[in-house]
Structures are given as structure tokens and as C-alpha cells.
Amino acid sequence: MTSPIPGVIAFARRRNLRSSTGVPTSAPVDWRNVVIVDQDGGGDFTTIQAAINSITGASITNAFVVLVMGGQYIEATITMKSFVVVRGIIGGGEGSGVVISVTNASGGAIVDADNSGFEDIFINAATTGSLWTLDIDQTRLNWHMKHTRVAGRSRLGSGTYDSCTWTGNVNLNGSAIEILPRLYNNQIFVTGSTSGGLTSGATNFGHITGGSVIANLAGSSTVITLGVNIVCTGVNFVNDRAGLSTRDWGFTCKGQFVGCSFTVYDQAATGSSIITLVEGTYSGCIFNGIGITATPSSTSGPLTFSGCTWDMTSLGNNTTCVIVSGNSFARTVFSGCIFRTSGATGICLSASSANALVELNGNTYLGRILPTNLRLRGTDVKAEFFPVDYANGTGASVVRGTHPSHELNTALETAFIIGRINPPADVDDIVDARLMVSGEFDKAEDSFTDTNGTALAAHTADTGEAWTLISGTASISSNKVSGSNGGIHTFGAGADTSFLQALMVHGGTVNVGHGLIFRYSDASNYWRIELKERATASAIDLRLIKRVAASETLIASTPVGVTNYTGIIGVSFFGDDIKVFCDTGVEEPGLVFETTSTFNNTATVIGLKFGGGGLTFDDLAFWRGDTTLDLTVDTEFGQENSPLDELADSLVLANQPVAHRVFTYLDVREALTGVKQGSIIGMRVTLDALGTVNTALRIHGLLLRTTPTSKTPRPYQAPADGFEFQQVTYR
Known part of the structure; x- marks a missing residue:
């Protein structure tokens, strides 16, 4: 049968290709490798499985197509054969096209085969528990699916999945980098923690390129858990909260994400949409209304972000861009990123656990960094060290390597530190104010x-x-x-x-x-x-x-x-x-x-x-x-051209644990209340009690670390377009 549209093959029911006398109405069509299924009786078979079973001798040079006419086909199961492809004539859809409803879910809905697959089909099966609608083998060769929709639970081993739609649980189950599921421009609807999620095992492989992962269409929470060997490129992750703060992500992923976007729609009036990132690399990703909780582990390596953007400007609930909640001293790294909060008082970065180690390099900030619990490093963090003034004080001057120090051996001995805090530092921007000391023990x-x-x-x-x-x-x-x-x-x-x-x-x-x-x-x-x-x-x-x-x-x-x-x-x-x-x-x-x-x-x-x-x-x-060492830190500070005693503060540090010779950092930020940009600091450290086994306390100096100060975008006059805005970037 010739198509009226050039270049398009026209298929029809086999009975329509003949006249009422049984004589072909046009040139004969070679149907030897095409088996037609039509539930109305116009094809070779009325069921898909019967058509597959009829095929013998299929091979790489003798491949078959099972062509399925429109309608719903209720089958106990579908068992595929190698070099046989099941293709719908119209395309899969819920209300039209070719729909396969598999009823024998207890035995496995679809049984796969090498060099086989589905095209333009809608597959539906009511699987529960550990059963799967699709369970593609990890070593399957040349399995493919195209323009196919699957409703149910799918475990995807080796194969190519192009422009498919998935509703329900999808598990990426590749066993190696060479044999893994490759998804191109797929739509994955994650409907809830019990009815569906996007998951993989800790060591499984998989690639997702393009397409979308849409969460919370119905459920109160979702599960998106991907292991370290999963790579996502250009994928849109979308959370539809429907205005409910209870609808949120269950996103705990460890893989590699390149050029992906994370977006929340219909944000709740209260509460923020948060995803939890445990391990992995994020490059060129956008977090639109989505905050993250970074929970790196000291055994899994750093959690890294490069060229990423957080944009919270459209939200009314003042979502924090990043909350670090990892194990102590596990590192989170941000390089070349942009943090945009809802205003200068918004929070770009904070920590919910002690000693959260964060590295900041060449980022742009609109908002604040809260220093509590943070240990910041990187080019964005300005570190200044003010050594002890070993020409003054009552303690003995000791030079050990490149670190001069004052050694305090008895009560009331003192050491002095003098320094100037350079702009743009302000007390609100001081992350660390640490007195560097070491001890001598028995x-x-x-x-x-x-x-x-x-x-x-x-x-x-x-x-x-x-x-x-x-x-x-x-x-x-x-x-x-x-x-x-x-x-x-x-x-x-x-x-x-x-x-x-x-x-x-x-x-x-x-x-x-x-x-x-x-x-x-x-x-x-x-x-x-x-x-x-x-x-x-x-x-x-x-x-x-x-x-x-x-x-x-x-x-x-x-x-x-x-x-x-x-x-x-x-x-x-x-x-x-x-x-x-x-x-x-x-x-x-x-x-x-x-x-x-x-x-x-x-x-x-x-x-x-x-x-x-x-x-x-x-x-x-x-x-x-021991921990019986006591000291007092007194500070006086003022601006240039003003008396040094313009402001004063004092801090008593009791029962301090100080390590032998190894640098110990004592937090003295509370002794700097009122410090402003350009302040000159005079700090006196007095030994109150040495302890029972300590033989000396050595004062090395004061270490200050300051973060970039957020500035409101400043206007400048553009030649033709009126006012534009620039954000200050600290590098």
C-alpha cells in the first residue's frame, strides 16, 4: 500500500490490502518479516504473545517486527525473542494507540531477550513488592526501547532507552561501565516513597542524558537515591509541591551531575524545599528555589560544586542556599558558584554541625555567610595571621622553626599581639578568631x-x-x-x-x-x-x-x-x-x-x-x-587616628585542653565584640593557671579568617539601556 506522503511507509490491516475478489489492489508487499497483531482480527494474530511465538529463525540478518494495531491488549505476560521488536502502529498513550496490560505480574510482566525491544507502546502492569513490570538483565545485549511509556516498577539493566516515559519506580541496575542503562530524553514521574522512586544500588552504573525527573505529583514525599556511578547530564529535576510543605524531596545522591537543573514549582508558604547531597560532583547546575543540605562523609571524599547557581530571589520564605551538615572535617568545595538569596539579609551558607569544613573559591554572594560551626578555607576566605609581639610581655621569647612564640611558665605572665583588620572585614564577617597556642608537657x-x-x-x-x-x-x-x-x-x-x-x-x-x-x-x-x-x-x-x-x-x-x-x-x-x-x-x-x-x-x-x-x-x-590550663584574653581596639582604647573586651578561657607542641586553636571571637573595618587590635594574653602536668604554654599568634561581605547590587549608568546591576564578586 503506497503512502500519500512521500517517504512515509503506510501500514494497514492485511485484509485491506486486497480487493473483494482477493486479488491485490497494487504491487505485492513483502510481509515475510512483519507479523501483524490486530485484536479485531484484521492481522495475523489477535494477541502479541501468539505473534512472537510464531516467529522462528530470527537472526541478525533476518530480524522481525511485530506490528501492533491500535487498542488495548490484555496479556498474561510478554516473553520476548532475540531479533524481534514489538512496535505500535500509532504510538503509546493512555487513551489511544497501543496499550499492553499484563495481568500475570506474579510471574514477571515482561521477559526480555537480547537484540530486542519495544517501540511506540504503552505497557501497564500492577506489580507490587519485589516484582517488576520490566526487569532488564544486567548483561542484556542490544536491548532498546523507544517512544514507550511504562506504568509500574522498572529495573533497567543494560540497554538504550530513548524518549520514553516512566511512571512508578525506576531502578538503574547497570553492572559495569560498558554494560549499563543509557536513558536519552526520558520523562520519569516519581510519584512517592511507596509507589515509585528513581534509585540505583551503591555500585550500579547508569547514564541519564536530557529529559526530566518530576517529583511529588501525588505522594507526600519522594525517593531519588543514585549511587556514585550514576552520571546525569542536562537533566531537569522538578519538585511540584502543590503549595504543601509536606511534599518534599527524598534526594540523597552520590553521582555526577553536569548541566542539570533543580527546580521547585508552587512553593509552600512556609518551609523550604531541600535536597540532601551526600557525595559527588555537580558542574554547571542550577538550583532554582531549591536549597541543599550538604552531608559529606570523611570516608567518601569531598562534595564538590563548580559553576553552579542558587537562585532564591523568587521565594518568600527566605530559603538558605546551602546548609552544611556533614561529618566533622569532611570537605564541601564551591568554585565559581553564584549564591542569590532573597536579599542582603538572606543566608548563602550556614552549618548545622560542628567543624563543617568548607572551601570557597571565586564565588559570588548576595546574602550572608553565618560563621557558627564553619571552618572555611579557599581563595574567598581572607586569612590574616598576627604573630606574637615577642619584644614585649613578661614571658620568655622562644623561636622554634619559623614560629616565634612567648613561653608562659608561671601565673600572671603575659604575651602581646598587635594587628590591624583590613577592609572589608567586619565582626559579622569574622569566621575564625583563633588564638594559636601549644604546650609543653611532662x-x-x-x-x-x-x-x-x-x-x-x-x-x-x-x-x-x-x-x-x-x-x-x-x-x-x-x-x-x-x-x-x-x-x-x-x-x-x-x-x-x-x-x-x-x-x-x-x-x-x-x-x-x-x-x-x-x-x-x-x-x-x-x-x-x-x-x-x-x-x-x-x-x-x-x-x-x-x-x-x-x-x-x-x-x-x-x-x-x-x-x-x-x-x-x-x-x-x-x-x-x-x-x-x-x-x-x-x-x-x-x-x-x-x-x-x-x-x-x-x-x-x-x-x-x-x-x-x-x-x-x-x-x-x-x-x-590535662585540661586545667586557664588564661584570660583582654583586647583593646580602635580605628586609625583614634585611641587604641576606644573599645575594650575581655574573655576568660578556663580548663582549656592544649596539645603538646601541636598547634591548638582557642576560639577568641567573643573577645572581639565591636570590631569594625580597619580596627587596630591590641591583645594581651595572661596565664592564670598552668595545670598540673603542663610545664609551659606557648603563645604563637592570632589567626583571623574573614568571608566576603555581601553587597547590595550597585547601579551603574549604561549607555543606552538605563540602569543595569552588577554583583560584586570576591576572588
Whole structure:
């Protein structure tokens, strides 16, 4: 049958291709590889499955098309065959076209096959629980779907899905980068947490390019959870709240998002639309009326944003652009981004957890940054360090490396710091005002000098402390100590605020480690820093381990060697803060990683955990601290050409935990009330009480970090268009 439109093939029911006498009305049509399904009886079969079953001998050179006429086809199930494509003649739709309603959902609605697929079809199946309308195999070859609508639950393995529409749960289930679901210009309707979501497993793969993900058409909440191996490019994520604050995102994704947009429609009068981002990279994305909660993990790497825009100017509920709520010291990075709030008093960035580490580079801000709980870094954060004035004060001047300091040994000794806060800094823009100090503590040490073969439990340390056997064996050889794998000995000196270090040697024994134990309460509960060779013998890692009820959790890890390692390993622990050092031991540049935890933070015992032959300890040093150090910070400040005592403030810092030699940062922001741009600061630090085991407090200086000050867009005269607006960007 010839189409009246050039270049378009016209299909018709097979009976209409013949005259009433049965003689063809035109040139014969080759139907050998086309099987027609017509529920009205005008084709070869009235059911789709019967048509598929009739096909034999399909191959790459002998492919078949099952052409389905308009109507609703109720089938128990559809089992596909290789090199057979099911295609609707009109196109899938709810009210017209070709609709397949599958009733045998308990057995699987659609059974897929290699080199097969659907085009221009609407598939509908009432699947529940763990059952799926579509469950495409992870290793399926050349599966494709085009212009197809699916209502139900779909798990998509390998295949191409072009211009399809999905209503209900969609799960991306690719098993590798080469065999994964590839979605192009699809529409995904996420209808609620129970009836549908867009998800993937933690290690599954998938690519989504173009199209939209539309959430909350009916449900009170949604589930959008994508793993680290999911890549979204140019996808529009839309949240239709219908004016209800209860309708929100369940967006907890970890993948890569490039050129995507996140938009809220019909915003609620109260409450803000928030999505939670755990891990991943966002490049060139737009958040239109959508705030984010950044929750990076210290074990998953940084959460990064580059060239992204937050625009909250159309909202009446003053939504914060970004709230950082990640684990302590896990980093969130913003580079070249734009933060636009509803006005100069709007909030660009804030934190809901302590020590939220954020890096800001070359961003533009219209709104405020709230400094509470934030630890800011990057080119947007102006850092100024004012060293101690070691020509004045009653403490002794000490130069250690590049850090001059004043050493305060007795009560009422003082140190002075003088500095000028440069514009545009203001007290509202001071994120950090930290007094940098370090301590000198009583020292216990052991060089393990003894007769070869001496058991560690029978050995006495250089400063008189004894060792206690907990498990295993350990002995001294060549003034070094080693012991049986897994054995533990504890040391006679202890404290919960201390610095511990030793010279450690790892000879490269595969999958075996040895380490320094601290905050030990029993063999099932303690902290440990260890050197451990990987099972693959590819690297020796420095690892921080938390052992709780005999169950161990890896907190942080970094490679320090390949086949062997010799160097100083140290750990500083005071309060909730734990810092791990490598090689340099007691210098800040040797810091490897840092964390905070309240676990066992009052336990005082330290010790060694052994790993067998070739893993030794030497030159153990332990500085015992406490938290009874008290000091007072007095400040006077004023503007240039005005007396320095124009304003004054004072802050008493009691029971301060100060680390041995490692820099400790004491928050003195409350001592700067009233500081303005260009203020000259005179700060006096007075030692009130040194503590029972501290031998000195060293004052190094004052560290100030300030954020960009938000400015109202300023008008300037354009040649032809009247007034335009420019936003100030700080770089």
C-alpha cells in the first residue's frame, strides 16, 4: 500500500490490502518479516504473545517486527525473542494507540531477550513488592526501547532507552561501565516513597542524558537515591509541591551531575524545599528555589560544586542556599558558584554541625555567610595571621622553626599581639578568631634499651614506667621491641589529653599491622593508629581505627609506603579532637588526618599492639597533658587616628585542653565584640593557671579568617539601556 506522503511507509490491516475478489489492489508487499497483531482480527494474530511465538529463525540478518494495531491488549505476560521488536502502529498513550496490560505480574510482566525491544507502546502492569513490570538483565545485549511509556516498577539493566516515559519506580541496575542503562530524553514521574522512586544500588552504573525527573505529583514525599556511578547530564529535576510543605524531596545522591537543573514549582508558604547531597560532583547546575543540605562523609571524599547557581530571589520564605551538615572535617568545595538569596539579609551558607569544613573559591554572594560551626578555607576566605609581639610581655621569647612564640611558665605572665583588620572585614564577617597556642608537657619515654631477649613486661622505661602484658608476647632485640601478631602491652604512664609518638618500622608483611594504642579501657574498647600492608602487597597504609565492643571501624586511611616503611608516627588527642601525624611527629605540617569523637575520651591508658616479626617500635615518647590550663584574653581596639582604647573586651578561657607542641586553636571571637573595618587590635594574653602536668604554654599568634561581605547590587549608568546591576564578586 503506497503512502500519500512521500517517504512515509503506510501500514494497514492485511485484509485491506486486497480487493473483494482477493486479488491485490497494487504491487505485492513483502510481509515475510512483519507479523501483524490486530485484536479485531484484521492481522495475523489477535494477541502479541501468539505473534512472537510464531516467529522462528530470527537472526541478525533476518530480524522481525511485530506490528501492533491500535487498542488495548490484555496479556498474561510478554516473553520476548532475540531479533524481534514489538512496535505500535500509532504510538503509546493512555487513551489511544497501543496499550499492553499484563495481568500475570506474579510471574514477571515482561521477559526480555537480547537484540530486542519495544517501540511506540504503552505497557501497564500492577506489580507490587519485589516484582517488576520490566526487569532488564544486567548483561542484556542490544536491548532498546523507544517512544514507550511504562506504568509500574522498572529495573533497567543494560540497554538504550530513548524518549520514553516512566511512571512508578525506576531502578538503574547497570553492572559495569560498558554494560549499563543509557536513558536519552526520558520523562520519569516519581510519584512517592511507596509507589515509585528513581534509585540505583551503591555500585550500579547508569547514564541519564536530557529529559526530566518530576517529583511529588501525588505522594507526600519522594525517593531519588543514585549511587556514585550514576552520571546525569542536562537533566531537569522538578519538585511540584502543590503549595504543601509536606511534599518534599527524598534526594540523597552520590553521582555526577553536569548541566542539570533543580527546580521547585508552587512553593509552600512556609518551609523550604531541600535536597540532601551526600557525595559527588555537580558542574554547571542550577538550583532554582531549591536549597541543599550538604552531608559529606570523611570516608567518601569531598562534595564538590563548580559553576553552579542558587537562585532564591523568587521565594518568600527566605530559603538558605546551602546548609552544611556533614561529618566533622569532611570537605564541601564551591568554585565559581553564584549564591542569590532573597536579599542582603538572606543566608548563602550556614552549618548545622560542628567543624563543617568548607572551601570557597571565586564565588559570588548576595546574602550572608553565618560563621557558627564553619571552618572555611579557599581563595574567598581572607586569612590574616598576627604573630606574637615577642619584644614585649613578661614571658620568655622562644623561636622554634619559623614560629616565634612567648613561653608562659608561671601565673600572671603575659604575651602581646598587635594587628590591624583590613577592609572589608567586619565582626559579622569574622569566621575564625583563633588564638594559636601549644604546650609543653611532662614527658615519659622509652628507648627500649635492654638486653636482647628481655620480655617487655620485665623491662623498665627510661623514665621509670613499667609495661603490662595484656595478650601475646613481646621482647626487646637490638634496642627495639616487637611481639606476636595481635599481642597488646600497656604503658605505665597515661592521660586522656596527650601526645604519643614512636619510631615504627613495617617490613612489608602482607595484611598485617602494628600500632599505637590510646584511650584504652579494655581489649575490646580503644583507639589505634597503625601501619598495615594491604592484602595485595600494593601499599602500606597509615590507618586510624576505632574499636568498640571488639568491633573495629576504619575512620581514615592513607598510603605511606609500598614494600616497607620506617618513620615517626604520632597522635595528638585532647577533648574530642584527634590528630594523626606522620614522619615529623610533633610539627603541624606533618598532619595527615583529623577527626572528632567522644568515644572513650576520658580513658587514659596507652599501649602497643604488635604484628609479628619485621614490625618494630623504637623511641616511644609520651607527653601527658590535662585540661586545667586557664588564661584570660583582654583586647583593646580602635580605628586609625583614634585611641587604641576606644573599645575594650575581655574573655576568660578556663580548663582549656592544649596539645603538646601541636598547634591548638582557642576560639577568641567573643573577645572581639565591636570590631569594625580597619580596627587596630591590641591583645594581651595572661596565664592564670598552668595545670598540673603542663610545664609551659606557648603563645604563637592570632589567626583571623574573614568571608566576603555581601553587597547590595550597585547601579551603574549604561549607555543606552538605563540602569543595569552588577554583583560584586570576591576572588
